[in-house]
Amino acid sequence: MAARTRRRGDELIAALYESVLAEFDEVGLGRLTMEGVARRAGTAKTTLYRRWPTPEALLVEAIGAAYPVEEPSPAADDLRGDLIRALELLLEWARHPSARAVQAILADRRRAPELAAGLQEVFDASGRRFTATVLHHYARLGQLDPALLTPVVEDIGEALVFKHGLDTGEEPDRGRLAEIVDQAILPAVGLGR
């Protein structure tokens, strides 16, 4: 530790985020400690307590920092392309270590209600659901009826992507993402079919 270069600011924060996710991945729910995170990050426990009251607060912040904020029109004003791009962003996120932490927390939410509530804030701050930001953008442009953007409809893309992973153990490929958009999301917002 003594030999380690002193890290400050963003670099230190990034290292702590990485450490808390790795530590959580290893020890699991209910066994996360500031000691463990500090040891893994090669820093002092007091450094952590200066900024976060609990290791759980640090964990939620690390998850939030990795959670992508969907752009309203990433593929340049093309609803279909933008929806596919939003689902690709979901897949990119799903590969990040923080996605595993989210999965573990949600699967065990009864034992971790505060962590689950913390996640909800992260999701809400990021536009709630992948594809929702894109859909509301096009509704504002008048290209679809905002009344159709219910919680169920906002959830169609995420639900079908997760289900594919659950059933096959694999990510949906781009063809499957396009099918999800064409066969499920667009009909639900009154376009196509």
Add this chain to the structure above:
Amino acid sequence: MAARTRRRGDELIAALYESVLAEFDEVGLGRLTMEGVARRAGTAKTTLYRRWPTPEALLVEAIGAAYPVEEPSPAADDLRGDLIRALELLLEWARHPSARAVQAILADRRRAPELAAGLQEVFDASGRRFTATVLHHYARLGQLDPALLTPVVEDIGEALVFKHGLDTGEEPDRGRLAEIVDQAILPAVGLGR
């Protein structure tokens, strides 16, 4: 054990199905043994080996026996009602101990490829997806275009029900099931919206 009444036929089979599910629930993947199942069921290991080559074969059979076969028109010739009923059947199944076993096997499919393949046969034999049997029934009646019944569309109902459970830790209520049917499934088969 000696005092236990000798069970035969269906009663014994039912007790063995219950035992293998309970044993799997307790010991988890890779630690299921005929000894454990036999002990729990209060029967002899040889009784089990006479019928099943491995405890995994017994487990898959127990899951298959509990897996409901969807009726084409459970709610009496009303597509919307029949779809809601199909999703209610999914919820009923999800409360059975075998649903937990399915979830555990699918979550760990890499370690248990043969079990996962066995499950696939169970699902295929039962109509693959809740709502699929109903949708194909109405397609045969000419009420919707069979070309619209793609794997993605057949999966919409299950995906949104599972996603609701994942996000909230609770079952969707009947109102939510109706929203899934009205806002996602029916539009995808060209009806409504």
